[in-house]
Amino acid sequence: MRPGLGTARRQNGPVTTAEPRPWSAPPATGPVTATVRLPGSKSMTARALILAALADGPSVIEAPLRARDTELMAAGLRAIGVEVDTTDPDRWVVTPGPFRGPARVDVGLAGTIMRFLPPAAALAEGVVEFDGDPHARNRPMGPIVEALRGLGVAIESSPTGGLPLTVHGSGLVEGGEVVIDASGSSQFVSGLLLSAPCFAKGLTLRHEGPPVPSAPHLRMTTHMLRAAGAVVDESVPDVWTVEPGTLRGRTWTIEPDLSGAVPFFAAAAVTGGTVTLAGWPADSWQPVGRVAEIFTRLGAEVTQTAEGLTVRGTGTLRGITADLSEVSELTPVLSALAVLAEGPSELRGVEHIRGHETDRIAALAAELGKVGAGITEFRDGLRIEPRPLHGAGFETYADHRMAHAAAVIGLSVPGVELTDVGCTSKTLPEFPELWAGLVAKG
Numbered sequence: 001m002r003p004g005l006g007t008a009r010r011q012n013g014p015v016t017t018a019e020p021r022p023w024s025a026p027p028a029t030g031p032v033t034a035t036v037r038l039p040g041s042k043s044m045t046a047r048a049l050i051l052a053a054l055a056d057g058p059s060v061i062e063a064p065l066r067a068r069d070t071e072l073m074a075a076g077l078r079a080i081g082v083e084v085d086t087t088d089p090d091r092w093v094v095t096p097g098p099f100r101g102p103a104r105v106d107v108g109l110a111g112t113i114m115r116f117l118p119p120a121a122a123l124a125e126g127v128v129e130f131d132g133d134p135h136a137r138n139r140p141m142g143p144i145v146e147a148l149r150g151l152g153v154a155i156e157s158s159p160t161g162g163l164p165l166t167v168h169g170s171g172l173v174e175g176g177e178v179v180i181d182a183s184g185s186s187q188f189v190s191g192l193l194l195s196a197p198c199f200a201k202g203l204t205l206r207h208e209g210p211p212v213p214s215a216p217h218l219r220m221t222t223h224m225l226r227a228a229g230a231v232v233d234e235s236v237p238d239v240w241t242v243e244p245g246t247l248r249g250r251t252w253t254i255e256p257d258l259s260g261a262v263p264f265f266a267a268a269a270v271t272g273g274t275v276t277l278a279g280w281p282a283d284s285w286q287p288v289g290r291v292a293e294i295f296t297r298l299g300a301e302v303t304q305t306a307e308g309l310t311v312r313g314t315g316t317l318r319g320i321t322a323d324l325s326e327v328s329e330l331t332p333v334l335s336a337l338a339v340l341a342e343g344p345s346e347l348r349g350v351e352h353i354r355g356h357e358t359d360r361i362a363a364l365a366a367e368l369g370k371v372g373a374g375i376t377e378f379r380d381g382l383r384i385e386p387r388p389l390h391g392a393g394f395e396t397y398a399d400h401r402m403a404h405a406a407a408v409i410g411l412s413v414p415g416v417e418l419t420d421v422g423c424t425s426k427t428l429p430e431f432p433e434l435w436a437g438l439v440a441k442g
């Protein structure tokens, strides 16, 4: 078993994270300068796995992410009858088979699994049960459960509308029209759209409510659906129509994970170093423009060359005011940068991240406060005022991106002691070793 993945274990049912792995964030002794090679995007790997499982023939997933979220997704698909061969870490082969229950799926703490797999499992013949880590049961699921019911699927959820879930598949989903409030997560929309070509009548999905966050992830969903042969119309705001049709098996080449790269870019910005993400494609389905804009506003320089995507710290780290709703998963690391910046920041528009791996707004308010930052907590974000900082114990709440945030602060603040770094296995099991190696080069 690879390092990090050993942190998942089964305790009376769902996989939970095992013994905490305390970790001292290494302080930088100079500018961090490195070229990093990172595994594939979690979001693209998850979508490729679902689309491959629903396709008319085998698919190959090149350069997938191998981490807890994607390995549990592969295991979930296997449980319902799909062959997912992960023997070659750089080339996964997915051979679809008829979906069938009975099956039990462990979603871990992955939003992508708990929102993407139930609509696919509804196409199975038989019963498919879903559960996950303790906190997974707190993550919102109501809109997707209600939508599936509206589309003719028999599904039981907990009294609060979330996990554990039981999908009673009949081998067919009627599909048709459904209205949801997807302001709590773009994954409600993505999850329904990904399986929609296989619904008898396809799907017309309308969102009604406050804005749907994470627009770039919705675009990734529709791009990948079209790349697999689906007919998708998104010309009307907040309405998506997917025609019933055949998804084609194909080769997916997964881009390096941009969200996973952000802490490494942050290391360059904080230390006045230079970090290049190797293998970055000329055209990306991830929100690289938005990330470049944010780093530029922080004071760094961002360039894209044949070598990859590069962030260079200039010695200036400015506070920023930003609506992060499009890139909300970056809030923890951007908050860490705000703590180290020269002036105050306001990071808003991310109320829904209270339903992420943990309530990230509350968690950041508590932990950034512990290292000395001045924090005002809003319903939808944080105001962060830089103040003299000091080392402290930093709780990570089983949240990989809280660990990344702590690591970034630890570059400048000696004595940042993470309660657990094992949680980084969710998306990058190699994080502690990669980070330590990078910082040692500084």
Ligand SMILES: O=C(O)C1=C[C@@H](OP(=O)(O)O)[C@@H](O)[C@H](O)C1
Pocket: 042, 043, 044, 046, 111, 112, 184, 185, 186, 187, 190, 213, 214, 217, 328, 329, 352
């Ligand atoms: O579809 C996806 O792959 C994701 C969508 C976003 O979810 P939310 O819209 O719930 O923020 C993002 O934060 C998450 O990390 C990955």
Ligand SMILES: C=C(OP(=O)(O)O)C(=O)O
Pocket: 109, 110, 111, 112, 329, 356, 357, 401, 427
């Ligand atoms: C929100 C995140 O994950 P998930 O896919 O579990 O929602 C994240 O990775 O920051």
